[in-house]
Amino acid sequence: MKHTASWILWLVLSLTLTLTTRNPFYLSFQILSLLLLGVYIAKQKHHAFWLSQNIRFLLTMLVISSLVNALFTHTGSTTLINLPDHWILVGGSITLESLIYGQINGLIIGAIFVAFNIINLALSIRQLTHLIPGALRPIAMTVTITLTFLPSIQQRAQEIKEAQLIRGNQMKKIRDWLPLLLPLLISSLENAISLSESMTSRGFETQSTGKITRLTLVSLILATFIIFSAWVLSLFDYPGFIILPLYAIGGGLVAVTFISASRKLRTTHFKKETWSKKDALSSGIFITTIIGTIILHQLGMLPTFYYSPYPGLSLPGLSLSGFLVISVLLFPMLVGKNDSI
Amino acid sequence: MKIRLLGFLVNIFVLFLGMASLLAPFIFPSARGAVAQTSTFPIMVGLIVVLCVLIILFEAQSAILETKMIALLGVLIAINAGIRFLENAIPGPAGFSPTFFLIILIGYFFGSRVGFLFGALTMLVSGLLTGGVGPWLPGQLITAGWVGQSAALLGLITRKLNLKNKISEVVLLAAFGALWGFLYGLIMNLWFWPFLAASSDQIFSQSLSVFENFQRYSAYYVATSLVWDLTRAIGNVLMIVFLANPVIKVLHRFHRRFSFTRLKADEA
Structure with missing residues (x-):
């Protein structure tokens, strides 16, 4: 399995x-x-x-x-x-x-x-x-970039730390930490610039379609509010025939919103399950x-x-x-x- | 302007809903009776908070629609998560976490949307990497997001009062870091709390007032979390006092390099 x-x-x-x-x-x-x-x-x-x-x-x-x-x-x-x-x-x-x-x-x-x-x-x-929904594509892209970059950043941090140790920096106080943080930050941000250039040149583009985004947002908010109300009612022991339909409506609305928002984006799948x-x-x-x-x-x-x-x-x-x-x-x-x- | 207003309203709504679910045991004391509800409490709160996080992420992602911001944010989060795992990078007692330093500065510098995304996604990535995906994760996401988001307010204040590059800027940031050191622990304990304080007997605990519930929570908080939160707050203050100024300078330089826009052919 x-x-x-x-x-x-x-x-x-x-x-x-x-x-x-x-x-x-x-x-x-x-x-x-x-x-x-x-x-x-x-x-x-x-x-x-x-x-x-x-x-x-x-x-x-x-x-x-x-x-x-x-x-x-x-x-x-x-x-x-x-x-x-x-x-x-x-x-x-x-x-x-x-x-x-x-x-x-x-x-x-x-x-x-x-x-x-x-x-x-x-x-x-x-x-x-x-599992990150397709409607949150820029977020998913950011997370993927982070996961890809993390090993090289960790390695770089280790190298800088060793270089500092050789120079006699004991790395004991918080102030000693500055010579590690700054080079790491500067070199990684330089990487980010070249990464964004190569993304643009390879045609990566995300557009927001104003009206659709606003509609999605409003329906998500509505769904969350319905689920929240159902939960509060259940805390006060209201009968199931009121609460369960509310959960169903809220949950259904969330599902429909995300499915329709993801459908609007054309994506290719790499290694589909x-x-x-x-x-x-x-x-x-x-x-x-x-x-x-x-x-x-x-x-x-x-x-x-x-x-x-x-x-x-x-x-x-x-x-x-x-x-x-x-x-x-x-x-x-x-x-x-x-x-x- | 219209979109800004919508974004503002969305955030107020989510703040209200998120806090209402987390504070439910205090707001609805009479509802704490039913035993069945106590079991589902952390899961239901987790679920509602997940929806809240999704709403803000959906709203805030309009700030990172271009490759420059995606790349910038991705790399910054990798640095923050990387710092967290760098063994013995910073000496510190239990509870001390270097992640909040960058979350506060990024929120302070890049505004509320990027601040929220940075805080929430840092926690998400750390969760993915350490195998920390669970019902506690939504709470971490939204609280760390709020840290970054509220830091943007601080940025607004310093701009209005013209405090940039002055000592009071660092003092304000440090006080802010100390405040969130405690608040983070207070909020994170909340999803867990009703579970431990579950009413034992349906009859008597319903008569407990909000104040009594609060008293119990305070006792629990002082006993279990105060020391952790204290070290976190002190750590935040120290890091901001010693490191904030140089880091802000670096961010300033890169902010200018990142904030160019492509002109369309006919505009050029």
Whole structure:
């Protein structure tokens, strides 16, 4: 599985699962599956320390979130310690329930973090740059130039630094940094001039078509406002039949705007991505699971997914189907090699 | 003039929307009850902020429609991102980041649109290179963009008060750098905050006032981020005091070299 779209669908599935459950066992199982998949891809990409970096972040997150919640919220029936009441904010009883609740929050944020890290690992920088919409062509061009120039600029900075070190500049204070920054800036800006000349002479041209740009801008703003309003309504627990259509309209408007704005530009594609059978198969499975989970969640048919440690601690319910749904995330391992293009 | 007005309105709208989503836990305290919403909070805020960033990028890219500006911006961003990765280039404690120095100066010198693009794209490229693409990235993009954008206001002030090439110019820039050192941390913590402060019990936290929420946030901020932000602010001030003047001179020289326009055949 290597197509960008399949991986984005995989990410959406992972986020959907993380955001629909608050059951600590499911969340732990999900994080374990994600770590397993991550290690598998990291091995292929010869990326050392991937696991240790992620585990370090996960542990920090768990400690911070449980401490913050335990110190700030004082509800729950099992009291661990009593802090003096006159201590501002933290005074009161520290309960086991609020500690557990904080841990669940930590697990959720950890699962989101690891899922995005897998995307960073699985997709190449080129694939990620391709995600910039076509309507933002000057931006995409700028990013590409930056990525192309970066290695040579780093090398030049290293050379200047070594030259300064030979001359006895210790590079310890901020002031010592000036002899590095200025030559780097001047020589690179000279490069920029010759680059822009060669771009012009090779016929690179971007035009803005005033009216269309303004229309695109207005419809984007409208779409964002609709999505924002839907979100605010959902914060106030308005029913789904008002909110979901608003999300659909907003999302649709964004999609239509970007597609029509990109269509106006004629571009050539270099190394276009192709769909393999594995990509199509996995994308289909991911879409089905995403839609299924959302529908079942809306209908309240995933009882073991809900869990709250308040008011008193209880053991969360578990079902085999829950674990099966989560293990769909391991599908990229099943379809095999992830040789990036 | 018409386009300028539109651009201005767009930016005000995005500022309002972006801040409203980030500050939602304070603005709508009564809405913090529902448990399901707490989980989706960072993702939804991230999504809305992405849309906001797209709007400003779309508006601001009209400033870089010619090859000269694209090349200039691309190379400058590469320098800024490169500095970030140059190992041991600048000694500094945790939290210190040399990127803001150039973002402030570019915004100050080239105006709000280029400032925003420079700030946001620096973060985007660093994110792409370090594998830092995630729900926190939109927040970084928009905040760093705002740093560059607001620096343009400072440029306007110094032009109006005729402070160019005076000591007060550097003092103003340094104060600005210190302010953003703290503000950046404050804003970046916001998307994360409602998650940690998630209301534990639907009944009681709804009665929490905006003030109480703010008190909690302050306590959390002081405990976890103040030291980082302090080093960042001090770093910004030091870099601006020692390096700003020579860099501004270089930018000035290249600005003149870059600001020529091609004449059409009949105009010539």
